[in-house]
Amino acid sequence: MFSRMKYFNYDVEEKDTYVTVKGVTTFDLKHIFECGQAFRWQNKDNGRYLLIAMNRIIELEKKGQDLIIYNSNLEDFNDIWARYFDLETDYDNLKKTLANEPIMSKAVEFGKGIRILKQDFWEMLVSFIISANNRIPMIMKTIENMCRTFGKPIYYNQKEYYAFPTVEELANADVEQIRACSAGYRSEYISETAQNINKNGLDPDFFAKLKTDQAVKEMKKLKGVGDKVASCALLFSGIKKDVFPIDVWIERIMRCLYFEEKEVKNKEIKQFANEHFGELCGIAQQYLFYYARENKIG
DNA sequence: TTGCAGGGGTCAA
């Protein structure tokens, strides 16, 4: 079995159980998965990354400018992964636009293979509610526990993995069961938000059509969702590119690099980001975050 | 071995 297609500038080929996308630039698996936007991946010792997303398991490998997606086919590439990896966006061009001053130049160079993923909105919302007052390894553990407890099994290579729980699955879950996944005081937030959404729905298009500030404001009506969580959920599901999530790392690096170590309010940081990075402030935030965290700046 | 400090967003007062 061998078939091929064209997607934008990419030649895409399917063979056996994998898909090869040719001519992929600005795509580094470490940068993409380890920059804090995704939680359900494993760095395999053979250089591949295993990803659990969209009710599927895939393995990814980058060989030169070839991106290889194992355990997949052209249909899934078309329906899911092309959008998920935001392959229609020209990151080479976008980086040139952003890197017009020395600080951002450095951050972009450091994380040059980053792409912002367009992940499932519901999954992002719950994941970032869990992220509040929490560290990345702990967030990943809690999410895995929740998937194992409430999600449907997916089988791959004789191993059992679990899909991210649906709205209904979490809405019907007992708060104490959620707490048993080490979600702590966030358990009530997750339960209440799941029940709210199960009743009223969660439509990405509704938020996409709103002005960004308004979208954040609407998101904050959900329990456990403040500025940071709302911004992250909108950014990492590809709904808004012009949000600027501010956590302690971003606050530190912004103060250190742009405010000469002076005390600065989040409101000022946000305003600065909007003025300097404009429409691209979401991706700018991601370069800065990765740069700050990996280099322990601040 | 135990115990304590540190880390980190949102809510409610």
Next chain:
DNA sequence: TTGACCCCTGCA
């Protein structure tokens, strides 16, 4: 604006 919330890691 401030304290409480939870749980893991690192270190004494």
